[in-house]
Amino acid sequence: MEMMASDDDTRDILRPLVFRLHENVPALVREVLLERGWTEFDKKEQDDADWNLYWRNSPFCMTDHRGVKPWQRLNHYPEAIRITRKDFLARHLKRMKGAFGSTLYEFSPVAFIMPKDYVKFVAEYSKERQSGGRSGCYWICKPVDLSRGRGILIFQDIKDLVYDCTVIVQKYISNPLLISGYKLDLRLYVCVTSFCPLTIYTYEEGLVRFATEKFDLESLDNVYAHLTNTSINKYGASYKKYKEGIGCGSKWTFSKFRSYLRIFDVDDVVLWQKINNIVILTLLALTPLPVASNCFELFGFDILIDDKFKPWLLEVNYNPALCLDCSIDDTVKRKLLHDVVELLNYKQIDTLRHNQVAGIKAGRRQVLWSTAGERATKETSSLLNCQKVAKRSSASSAQPALRKVAALTKKTTRAHPRKTLTSQLREKMNTPKISVKAEAENKQPLGIGHSSRESARLCHQLPTPDAFNYKLIPCPYFISDKDQRPIPRVGDFVLIFPFNEAALKASKDGTNIKNIIKEISKLVSKQLPS
Structure with a gap:
């Protein structure tokens, strides 16, 4: 249960985090937040600012972004929809290809x-x-x-x-990778916690989506042979039937797909390196965006692999489907949403909503929003000032309540010994720092189910954020309290950008795309087989 802090008026009662949902948000979002001990916002009973997460399918107004509070998160970034329309994406990628050459930007037809x-x-x-x-x-x-x-x-x-x-x-793409004659693509989940500095996480688990009839260029009008969308294939005659090599339904997990590739000695590490490059290069095409506080974006990248194991970007989805069509959906998407909430890194102070609302009503907070040309340091400076104000306004009155909260939390922990993902993450951040070498030996940065030897090979081939001495400016929520740098891993989310200090430096001061492209080119050259 993520019930952490006290209320001004009722100091001996733990207050849960509060979520607010717009209409048509998938039911799974509500289910997961309720599973975590959150409560749903009631506009009749609560103040307008008395919530921690606002989730909606459509973009927020700029007034929503300008008015966001330090304890709140919005699930959309301003103007992120610009790469999720197919024509907009094509224009952005064409522009990037013209500016930086086709060597890197050859992943889109x-x-x-x-x-x-x-x-x-x-x-x-x-x-x-x-x-x-x-x-x-x-x-x-x-x-x-x-x-x-x-x-x-x-x-x-x-x-x-x-x-x-x-x-x-x-x-x-008329030569797709086939498994037992069936076409497939990958639904990759990508979470961007900031566009300035650019901070990108990819989800290690995901969905492999199959067509339900065998691929055939002689029948181009057969959607069940050429399209992998579940929304289409679930109505096909073969959807529920057992298909040799595929099974029933039309989905696998990434874990199963990786295992399949290893059976045939396919280097899935190289494949995922190429896919991560596609994600970074595509999101660079979206910059610059307005700099906004306390928001994030969950994208769904659709990737097709051809028979030469080259990945192609098909499209980017603004609201990747979170409905549950099968048990595999439930396995992947429920854990995904839990890890998204973990990535938002809520802290105990975020539950002290009323104390902070009082500070804001007294006029002691700056707007946490700036235009694309302004430096991110101005935004984060405002946030730190706001947090200091909140702490001063609540310190004298909240200390007895917080001691009561600590006692109650201790009792609650004994009654419910299962730790939340948030508490596990905090414990991880507060543990003594180990050497980069020792950490690389113990870490599995990519691929579920890798052996220790494979994990060591992965750590050697893929530079991880832990291998660099980051000097990040303080940011709203996506960095650790301990060392003020992006958290390298949260659940199954793995940080893929920034991947070194040069890329970080180029991304945080107005996003120097040219310098970032240089770093990616160096990375790609190292990934090429000798």
């Missing part, structure tokens, strides 16, 4: 936004036909603002291209 790029598409289409003959390129057409596989068309002859809205046309 060539794309045309229709009808604007129709002439360019016809030229490319004719070029491909001349070089490849009638059996040349295949193309895929997707509405720019629809999800769940709606409105998708796969074609080879331009005469079959029909659309009545803005669409994106891309080269169709």
